[in-house]
Amino acid sequence: MNKKEIIFKTTLELVNEFGLIGTTISKISKRANISPGIIYHYFNSKDEIIHQLYKNVEEDFAREINKDNPLNLSILDCYKQIWISAYNFCIQNYKKMVFIEIYQNSPYFKDCISTARREFLEMLSKKNEESIMKGELKDLPIESIYAMTGRVAIELARLHIKGLNPLKSNSIEDMAESICRSILI
Amino acid sequence: MNKKEIIFKTTLELVNEFGLIGTTISKISKRANISPGIIYHYFNSKDEIIHQLYKNVEEDFAREINKDNPLNLSILDCYKQIWISAYNFCIQNYKKMVFIEIYQNSPYFKDCISTARREFLEMLSKKNEESIMKGELKDLPIESIYAMTGRVAIELARLHIKGLNPLKSNSIEDMAESICRSILI
Amino acid sequence: MNKKEIIFKTTLELVNEFGLIGTTISKISKRANISPGIIYHYFNSKDEIIHQLYKNVEEDFAREINKDNPLNLSILDCYKQIWISAYNFCIQNYKKMVFIEIYQNSPYFKDCISTARREFLEMLSKKNEESIMKGELKDLPIESIYAMTGRVAIELARLHIKGLNPLKSNSIEDMAESICRSILI
């Protein structure tokens, strides 16, 4: 692992523990066992570390969601698959998920999404419009659909990480189906 | 309005504008037209202001949710009514809602809930268990149910505040119903 | 002496000893026996201290030069009087003079001169033009005239402060006359 990766890894951990402001250059350097100065050899500023880390994490997430081409499925199966991918990603990468949450709720966040993610969202929007026309999908903005599906996956994953058993005896597939049906007509 | 209330009101505004860290004692004192020193007569620390404000806001929220005794209704109607109350509360008190969001995504948040809210949740839990027994409700922890219903109301309200039209042509009642059905069997 | 004046006085001393960059907030606070933080109660930045101090010092200098209305005299007597005033000011306020020199040779200096000084220079320019027309004064820009007269006063005063006897047996009046004659035809 090179030094940039070490800095990213350490920052990810610290933001989970202390938040964005609580993650200081001094803390990063101490935990990573490097000098504060050297951080500025690899990054121009603390902000740059945070922004680049977010970009990396967002790309990881987008890659996971995309990996089985959900857009080729029927609208319900598409959302179910995305839901399951999101849930699993969050459980397996909970520090990344927490980081995304914190970042997006901070002044750092300027709605700058990665190209990969934007393209995916555009294609999903198109699919949505078609489904709305066909009378399969409720007429809702994509942000609302996300709030009703993907966002719920994240919340449930968060409960999982807190040590709860958020699904109990229900299977992931059943949960995904129940939740995704709420956006259908 | 007494001085404590002035400090709470000012803090609520400033956190909406500048975030928790950006809300300094100096800013509070300037906007509230009081001296920085006197704040420490009413509170032991900045953290105490934040925590107490959160508690107050959470209680306001709980009070609103409770006001029409939703627990007396059928399980679906109960959740629908809670959902609608939550959605409306957030839209009508968006500064409080933003504060809650910021607080819960910060290292300040330590899952400490208010007594009023705890009592309500306990009663709701009991109702849930009965419904699960009756085969009406999915067997899920209350936190998951909240994630699938109330949390979604807040997310949609947030979109409303951002200027989107999150429900489009759908009525609040329909949305509440669709979403709350996802927790039923 | 109030705290702002103490900060100015300390800064003036330190700039004489260590230059503008070498004069740190930490050094100021130590020598003035105050905390670093309080400096920012009176000034917004280190730069503001430096700029305001320069403005004050420049005004002191301009006041001294103006005090006997040299502009009412003949051109030679006018410059002689200015010369003598400048020389005496520098000898009596050598720290201020050194500060002016350092400031004007630094990136801090943005040719922003005080209103009082600008007005004086405009009136002096007018007097110069008249004298040039009358064939009394060499046709030179005012900056050159300053370089040939006032600037020399400062240089000689600097030698005085270094412990030399820069005029030896020559009187100030004779020196002023010899030097100021160099700009006459």
Added chain:
Amino acid sequence: MNKKEIIFKTTLELVNEFGLIGTTISKISKRANISPGIIYHYFNSKDEIIHQLYKNVEEDFAREINKDNPLNLSILDCYKQIWISAYNFCIQNYKKMVFIEIYQNSPYFKDCISTARREFLEMLSKKNEESIMKGELKDLPIESIYAMTGRVAIELARLHIKGLNPLKSNSIEDMAESICRSILI
């Protein structure tokens, strides 16, 4: 050009652009296309580069002043020739002149003059004493004479570099004569 010379040349340029403090080892290494580390093979410290560069530049200046043996001339012609040489040197080597100005107005400057310059000054002093004895020259220390003549040449050259026309219609010879006459009886 060997590496030491490259470092000197680069430093001269950078000091003109950024000042002494703004000229960092990092900037020197980047502009000179060498590593920061190797600079410490040729010099012990940044300060040493600055001091040696100053010494070199001062010697260049002294060499130029000396080149036509002004000491063999009459006292007035001697000073006129020195004056003209200084003025021309500054105009033709303005980066060196700016460096000298910056250096002498910085805490780096410790009045350490080069051997070449010292020898020249000693010979000039001797010539001065003879002229004072003969009643041709004012009884002044050599530093004062420099302030009244050579220093003025530099100031006027500086104005030339700033874009002014410091002599206007006056010839260099006339200016040199007017100024140098101020030190004669």
Added chain:
DNA sequence: AATGAATGAGGGTTCATTCAT
């Protein structure tokens, strides 16, 4: 109750200098 000057630890950042390679 109230003021606001004062403190000082800690923030992000820079940079002369060192050293393993």
Added chain:
DNA sequence: AATGAATGAACCCTCATTCAT
């Protein structure tokens, strides 16, 4: 000779908190 990653002290500045008044 040469590299450039690495160090760490010092920079300017912020701000929660204290305290004399």
